[in-house]
Amino acid sequence: MSSAELDGQFAELFAPLSGEERAPSSVKARLYSALIHEQQETGPLASLDASVEAGRELCVFEKLVQIAPIGEQAKSPFFCQVCHARVLAEHFDNPPLYWPHCPYVKFNES
């Protein structure tokens, strides 16, 4: 059998499928936490007010922080760091989380 024929057979066998495979939600959750930490290395995140101004919805906990009578700077930390939703989402692919507008819940829905 010629080298070209052999190559042709293997190429046919290895042709990738064009199927729709998605990343597991727990992987997305861990990646999101890692990227947010990386962003925080170079300074604070945009405040929650900036998210609202950009037309983004906040989860119930973020909303509480956003309406609290505190300075802009106090609204910049990554509050999800201390949320149970983050911990569950990073460890399970179908966590029992139902908070609307929580990014960790959205990873599970998408």
Added chain:
Amino acid sequence: MAGKIPIHVAEAAEVVSDERQLVASVLSKERKATAEFVDRCADWVYPFLRHRLVRTPEVVEDTLQEILLASWQALPSYRGDSNLQSWILGIARHKVDDYYRRRIREEHINEEEDSAPEPAIAPMLEQRLDSAAQQERVRKTLSCLPETYALVLIWRYRDEKSVRDMAQLSGKTEKAMERLLARARANFRRRWNDVER
């Protein structure tokens, strides 16, 4: 009719504008935009890596994280000339090539080793498989091979890299690369029937 923009062109322009806006928001460290960025990128890159890195899921996730962080760092240079998906997959391709290069470079190859002519694959396909089942069997077979063998097969036949390029990138001679490929194909053939037993 003159001056009317075709629908597909208008849609493409909308996608580009949407992606530029997303990139700008991620660069301003807007957390919700960052979540959307991760959501999209992970779905683009994860299947790409799953078809190319055959080791443990940890290798796929570590490489995915490396690609995402590299993309974030390179994001200020994104001009929107290509769509975001192609741009991110370009970064992923470089990272995967780096990984292959590192692993294959470490492999010792005896160029003088004799080998019998290779038989065709066809006889080992004792049944016709639908394409999904075949892909799953290819994946399982690859995961049973020594990693270097799996990587050279994927590099050559899935990414359609020439033997010359593979040799150059991994610091081997073309003859050595041919030898490595021949051994990888022989190993693959032997394992092909084992994986379903």
